[in-house]
Amino acid sequence: MVEKYNIRTDLALEEKERFESDHVEVQGVILTEEYDEENEIRITTVRIETENGAKVMGKPVGSYITIEAPEMAVPDEGYHEEISQQLRKFIGELLPKRKMEKILVVGLGNRQVTPDALGPYVVDNLHITRHIIEEYGKYATGEDEVWSVSAIVPGVMGQTGMETVEVIRGVVAETKPDILLVIDALAARNSKRLNRTIQIADTGINPGSGVGNHRNAITEKTVGIPVIAIGVPTVVDAATIVGDTMDNLLSAVEVSESLKGMASVIKGYSPAEKYELIKELIAPHLNGMFVTPKDIDETVRRISYTISEALNMLFAASAT
Incomplete structure (x- = not known):
């Protein structure tokens, strides 16, 4: 019965929890936790190390870091700054260890649908530097070493008629970034995780998979460069x-x-x-329906700023 249990979630942590609740041990999957008592932030890392583990979990081999912060939906500036610092740290840990200078940030989602607007909102607040460096050199930014940051918001297929990965491949071929960073809204299994959780993964992303809209994956295999994905669950399945x-x-x-x-x-x-x-x-009236909190407009904008601040701090640091 477990294999038929196709729960709607994008979080690797929730997939692991599902098997634990069914008393099924997944070989090749390692889970570690740490807890920041002062800020009430829980960090869970799920590492899928084997192809067998990937098959059972339904997710590619790689690392999935989940930051759970119960107060993330609250407008506390100091708390959000702490989350930004944590986010900056863990994204940095997932970056490839070789020297990298150029990054392309992709804000996935639909700006017209608030629960799906996280990616576009993050891009709105990024410090973009590629055009300055291309025109005047890196010293024009006031730093000796700085990331060349470019960004796009490719929209969704209903707006463009194109798969998102097709748009990204074209931009990657033209601008030749070292790494791709994608931001997207996710679906969760546990309503308590809505707008209180951030997942970072070094495996790329399948846009829309959590809500049943299966688009082509955005991974190193499909775009040709390493991909780091950042996501926040903003909707939950009615079931x-x-x-x-x-x-x-x-x-x-x-x-x-x-x-x-x-x-x-x-x-x-x-x-x-x-x-x-x-x-x-x-079924059939509520099957396929997804629910989001009533204050989603304010919350998504606040969280998008938290993520963009983490990225701006990371990119302002010396290129690795």
Whole structure:
């Protein structure tokens, strides 16, 4: 049943948690955690080291770093600055170890749909330097060593009629960056992670996969240069919310003698079985629906600024 349990999430951490809840050990996948008590920030790294692990997890071999910050949706400037510092550190760790000077940032998503506008908003706040360096040299930026930063917002297929990876390949061929960094909105399994989690991966990204829109992957194999992906979950599958509500309901009715039998039967279902049951119960009206918080406009703009500040700090540092 586990293999049929096709949960809608882009987070490698949640895929690993799913197997743990089903008491399935995934060979070739290593999970490590660290916790910053002062700032209440949890860092989880999922490393998929084998092809077998990649097949089971449904994600490519590589590293997936998840920053969970419960207060990230709150307008606390000092807290967001701390997140930016952490983000800068972990992106730097995923950069290839060879010397790199030119980076192309791609803001994926649709600016007209707020939960999907994270990528374009991040690009809006970046310090772009490629045109200055091309025209006047790197010393015009006031630094001895500086990244050459360029960025694009390629839109979505409904706007351009082109696969995003086709647009990116053309830009990469023309501008020849050393590395590609893509930013996109993601889907989560746990509603508590919405707008409170950032995932960084060195494996690239499949735009729209979390909401069922399977576009061509943006990876080193498809674009020819290393790809680092940054994503924030902004939507959750309706079936997930119904499932969480059902669990809460079952916990409540366990105290009722007349309903205790029903609760014990459903409690005996595995997470996979419960998820499939819920999908059947809510179809066709809610099946395929995704939900986002009501304050998404303000929250996405705030988080986009947090990410862009991390990137601006990283790119202002000496080229590695």
